[in-house]
Amino acid sequence: MMNLIQFEQTFPVDLVDYAGYIVAVVAVVGLVYKFRSWAKTLPSGFFREARAYLHWSGMTTMFFSELVHRVLRQRLVFRDSVTRRIIHLMVFWGFVGLVFATLWDDVFYKSGSIPTPFTTQNFGNVVGNIAGAVLLIGLIAIVVRYAIVTEFRKNYKGDLVFLTLLFLTTLTGFATELSRFSTSGVAFTIYAAHLIFIGALFLAAPFTHFFHALLAPFMRYVGRINDTLTDRGVNPYPFYRKLQMANQADDIRAGKSAETYPYWLEKKPAD
Amino acid sequence: MVIDLDKCIGCDACSVACKVENSSPGDIWWAPVIHTEIGKYPKAKLSFLPTLCMHCEDPPCLKSCPTKAISQREDGSVLINENKCTGAAACVSACPYDAIRVWEKEATAYGGGEPTPLDTYARGKHRIGAAQKCTFCSHRVDFGREHGLTPGVDREATPACVIACPVECRIFGDLEVQESPPSKYMKEARKRGRKVFVLRPEANTHPKVAYVG
Numbered sequence: 001m002m003n004l005i006q007f008e009q010t011f012p013v014d015l016v017d018y019a020g021y022i023v024a025v026v027a028v029v030g031l032v033y034k035f036r037s038w039a040k041t042l043p044s045g046f047f048r049e050a051r052a053y054l055h056w057s058g059m060t061t062m063f064f065s066e067l068v069h070r071v072l073r074q075r076l077v078f079r080d081s082v083t084r085r086i087i088h089l090m091v092f093w094g095f096v097g098l099v100f101a102t103l104w105d106d107v108f109y110k111s112g113s114i115p116t117p118f119t120t121q122n123f124g125n126v127v128g129n130i131a132g133a134v135l136l137i138g139l140i141a142i143v144v145r146y147a148i149v150t151e152f153r154k155n156y157k158g159d160l161v162f163l164t165l166l167f168l169t170t171l172t173g174f175a176t177e178l179s180r181f182s183t184s185g186v187a188f189t190i191y192a193a194h195l196i197f198i199g200a201l202f203l204a205a206p207f208t209h210f211f212h213a214l215l216a217p218f219m220r221y222v223g224r225i226n227d228t229l230t231d232r233g234v235n236p237y238p239f240y241r242k243l244q245m246a247n248q249a250d251d252i253r254a255g256k257s258a259e260t261y262p263y264w265l266e267k268k269p270a271d
Numbered sequence: 272m273v274i275d276l277d278k279c280i281g282c283d284a285c286s287v288a289c290k291v292e293n294s295s296p297g298d299i300w301w302a303p304v305i306h307t308e309i310g311k312y313p314k315a316k317l318s319f320l321p322t323l324c325m326h327c328e329d330p331p332c333l334k335s336c337p338t339k340a341i342s343q344r345e346d347g348s349v350l351i352n353e354n355k356c357t358g359a360a361a362c363v364s365a366c367p368y369d370a371i372r373v374w375e376k377e378a379t380a381y382g383g384g385e386p387t388p389l390d391t392y393a394r395g396k397h398r399i400g401a402a403q404k405c406t407f408c409s410h411r412v413d414f415g416r417e418h419g420l421t422p423g424v425d426r427e428a429t430p431a432c433v434i435a436c437p438v439e440c441r442i443f444g445d446l447e448v449q450e451s452p453p454s455k456y457m458k459e460a461r462k463r464g465r466k467v468f469v470l471r472p473e474a475n476t477h478p479k480v481a482y483v484g
């Protein structure tokens with residue numbers, strides 16, 4: 001029988017759970033705020049029109065279509081660069097695998113222990129370890145690219161926080177897995193660091209590149225609705241916007257509407 | 272930029288010049304001309320509205336981008352970094368001028384058939400899945416500045432759509448400079464009682480493209 005550290009015997013599990021809930025609430029509020037400030041830029045009545053023309057069934061089908069093709073298959077991500085596509089897929093599927101493994105363990109077992117012999121409880125660990133390795137390789141590839149490709153470095157300067165936190169979370173996750181087979185007390189420190197990094201990762205989500213992973217699918221879903229309504233000629237969507245612009249210009253020229261002076265003319269003193 | 276609608280003859284030379292200069296991919300046109308019919312027979316007539324990215328002072332596309340792929344230069348041009356763009360298309364919905372498109376599928380520029388050399392070049396220059404829009408030919412403006420030329424005055428420093436227009440209905444230059452071509456043009460137009468306006472002011476984005484008509 002292996003010596004396994006039972007984290008729940010040493011950690012105040014309830015406290016960790018509450019901290020997790022607080023982090024989740026803050027992250028969700030931040031992301032909803034971000035999404036709402038983006039959604040405000042949509043034409044007024046967008047969702048009302050969408051429901052009227054596509055109905056709930058159409059919108060639901062579209063949502064799952066987007067989920068499968070855009071998100072899970074990553075159909076349009078970096079199609080021009082095999083290297084970048086593979087790296088992105090590794091990071092994406094590694095992250096998804098880790099989320100799945102964590103949920104599996106949490107939902108079914110609510111435990112950090114590893115039983116022997118093999119049971120379904122090991123399944124979460126196996127998936128988690130494989131996904132963690134895939135994510136780590138993807139992140140190392142990003143670091144290598146960051147070091148080699150100058151253009152890449154310039155592009156992602158502002159997103160270093162997200163990459164660093166994700167890297168540290170993955171590393172400490174692995175370290176936790178390895179250290180739990182030892183009887184050393186360092187395992188708890190590593191596990192605590194792992195939890196703190198996860199918390200920081202989600203707390204910073206609304207302000208870092210993590211934002212794109214959590215919100216882009218929803219934004220793309222709205223974009224898909226927009227495209228569909230455009231194809232069907234429903235206003236006030238893009239093609240109609242162009243017609244609106246043309247009509248507005250015609251009305252102003254015909255004297256039916258007031259002139260709308262450019263702001264820079266308004267700023268300058270009159271001649 | 273200022274566009275004189277009375278001069279525009281709807282020839283689409285600006286759209287084609289833009290496509291050639293910037294190799295906008297597939298069926299995406301960065302500077303299309305909208306052709307509409309106004310009035311009723313026998314008084315019906317065609318109306319042309321050249322459009323492009325308005326390079327707004329307060330661009331909603333920039334605010335909406337989840338990956339910060341859209342930026343605004345010091346000279347006011349709003350640009351998309353295709354390498355950072357993840358194709359979320361948030362900007363497409365956000366733009367009140369319908370000036371942004373995401374390149375989603377392979378398509379040829381001239382309605383089907385084998386890809387032209389232009390299509391092939393566009394595939395190398397742009398990234399499929401990324402958002403596309405007018406750049407005010409910032410590469411030409413930069414080239415001009417590096418060589419001591421004045422955008423809007425010297426041909427090499429002026430956007431392709433402007434220099435291609437056979438009736439010179441597009442006027443380009445620095446709006447902050449009183450003596451720049453667009454500033455002078457608008458002053459002159461207002462003196463003559465012509466209408467100077469921007470489109471969709473209700474969006475409150477302060478577009479940098481004005482129309483004279």
